[in-house]
Amino acid sequence: MKIAHVALVGATGMVGEEILRVLEERAFPLSQLTLLASRRSAGTRVDFRSQRHVVRPLTRDALDDVDLVLFAADAETSSTYAPLAVHAGAVVLDCSSAFRSAPHVPLCVPEINPGVLQQHQGIIAMPHSVTIQVALALAPIHQAATLTRVIIATYQAISGSGRRAVQEFDQQLRDLLNFRPPAVEVLPHQIAFNCVPQCGAFLDNAYTQDEMALIVETPTLLGAPDLAVTATAAYVPLAHSHSAAVYCETAQRLSVAEARALLEHAPGVALEDDYAHQQYPQAIRASTQDAVFVGRLRADLAIPHGLHLWVVADNLRKGAALNVVQTAELLLALP
Numbered sequence: 001m002k003i004a005h006v007a008l009v010g011a012t013g014m015v016g017e018e019i020l021r022v023l024e025e026r027a028f029p030l031s032q033l034t035l036l037a038s039r040r041s042a043g044t045r046v047d048f049r050s051q052r053h054v055v056r057p058l059t060r061d062a063l064d065d066v067d068l069v070l071f072a073a074d075a076e077t078s079s080t081y082a083p084l085a086v087h088a089g090a091v092v093l094d095c096s097s098a099f100r101s102a103p104h105v106p107l108c109v110p111e112i113n114p115g116v117l118q119q120h121q122g123i124i125a126m127p128h129s130v131t132i133q134v135a136l137a138l139a140p141i142h143q144a145a146t147l148t149r150v151i152i153a154t155y156q157a158i159s160g161s162g163r164r165a166v167q168e169f170d171q172q173l174r175d176l177l178n179f180r181p182p183a184v185e186v187l188p189h190q191i192a193f194n195c196v197p198q199c200g201a202f203l204d205n206a207y208t209q210d211e212m213a214l215i216v217e218t219p220t221l222l223g224a225p226d227l228a229v230t231a232t233a234a235y236v237p238l239a240h241s242h243s244a245a246v247y248c249e250t251a252q253r254l255s256v257a258e259a260r261a262l263l264e265h266a267p268g269v270a271l272e273d274d275y276a277h278q279q280y281p282q283a284i285r286a287s288t289q290d291a292v293f294v295g296r297l298r299a300d301l302a303i304p305h306g307l308h309l310w311v312v313a314d315n316l317r318k319g320a321a322l323n324v325v326q327t328a329e330l331l332l333a334l335p
C-alpha cells in the first residue's frame with residue numbers, strides 16, 4: 001500500500017490532536033492531509049508541518065480519493081462512515097469501539113500481533129486504550145509461561161472520556177475550590193476529589209463497557225481465546241494516563257526475576273521496578289511518553305504461580321494515537 005492521501009476524522013478531538021502530533025514527530029509519509037470533524041468545528045484552523053489546514057465537515061464526499069482514513073470520533077460516526085470510506089477505496093484504522101468485536105475486523109497492537117494486518121478487509125480496529133497497555137505488559141509473560149487467569153483493576157484518567165469530560169473535571173475543581181456546587185453532565189458523578197467505579201455504560205451483565213473491553217479484547221490480542229480475564233474499571237481525578245493493577249496466574253512457574261527480565265526486553269514496555277528506591281510507574285510521569293511503564297512486580301503470597309504488576313501508560317498516546325500511527329506505518333511496509 002502506498003499512502004498518498006490521509007484523512008483524519010475527529011481532528012479536533014483529544015485523540016485527533018495527539019494523532020497529528022505523532023504523525024509530525026514520526027515524519028509519517030503522506031502527500032495530502034484532510035482534516036475532518038463535525039459541523040460544529042468546521043472551519044477550525046490547524047497547523048501541521050508548518051502548513052495551515054482548515055477542518056472540514058465529515059461528509060460522504062470528503063472521503064473520496066483518500067488512501068487511508070484514521071477515525072478518531074465517536075463509534076456512531078465510525079459505524080456510519082467507515083464502510084463508506086472502504087467502499088470508496090480507502091483502508092480504515094478505527095480508534096472507536098465500533099468494530100472492536102466485529103467479525104473479520106482485526107484488532108491490532110503492532111508489538112503484539114502485527115500479523116493480523118495481513119488479513120484485513122478494509123477496516124482495522126484499535127483496542128481500548130487500557131486494553132493496549134495491559135496486553136503489552138502481559139504479552140511477554142503469556143509467551144513465556146502461558147497465562148491462565150488475569151484480574152485487572154484500573155484507575156483511569158478522565159481524558160479517556162474525551163475533551164468534554166476533561167473540561168467538566170476542570171470546571172468542577174474550580175467550582176469546589178470556590179465553594180460552588182459542581183455541575184455534573186458528562187460523567188455519571190462528580191469526579192473532582194472522587195473515584196468513580198463506572199467507565200462507560202453498564203451492560204446487562206452488570207459490567208461496564210470498559211470492563212468488557214478488557215475482558216474480551218485482552219484474550220483476542222494475546223491469541224488466547226480461553227484466557228479467563230476479569231476487570232473492575234474506575235475513573236480517578238487525573239486528566240491523563242491510565243494506571244492498572246494487574247494480577248495474573250501462569251500455567252508454568254515464572255519467577256519475579258524472570259518476569260522482570262522478560263519485561264525489560266519487551267517492545268513498547270519500560271520497566272520501572274525498584275521498590276527499594278521507591279521507583280515504580282506513576283501517571284504524572286507517563287504522560288506524553290510513548291512507553292507502557294511496568295513495575296511493582298511481586299509474587300502472590302498465597303498462589304504459587306500468581307504475579308502482580310502495576311501498569312501505567314498515556315491513554316492518548318500509546319492508548320490511541322501512537323498505536324494507530326504505528327499500525328499505519330506497518331500497513332505501509334506491507335509488500
Ligand SMILES: NC(=O)c1ccc[n+]([C@@H]2O[C@H](COP(=O)([O-])OP(=O)(O)OC[C@H]3O[C@@H](n4cnc5c(N)ncnc54)[C@H](OP(=O)(O)O)[C@@H]3O)[C@@H](O)[C@H]2O)c1
Binds near residue numbers: 012077
Ligand atoms: N480519549 C482516549 O483516551 C481514547 C483512547 C482510545 C480510543 N479513544 C476513542 O477515540 C475516539 C475519540 O476520542 P476523543 O477522546 O478524542 O474524543 P473527543 O475529545 O470528544 O473528540 C471527538 C472528536 O470527534 C469529532 N466528532 C464528533 N461527532 C462527529 C461527527 N458526527 N462527525 C465527525 N466528527 C465528529 C469531534 O469533532 P467536533 O470538534 O466537531 O465536535 C472531535 O473531533 C472515541 O471513539 C474514543 O472512544 C479515545
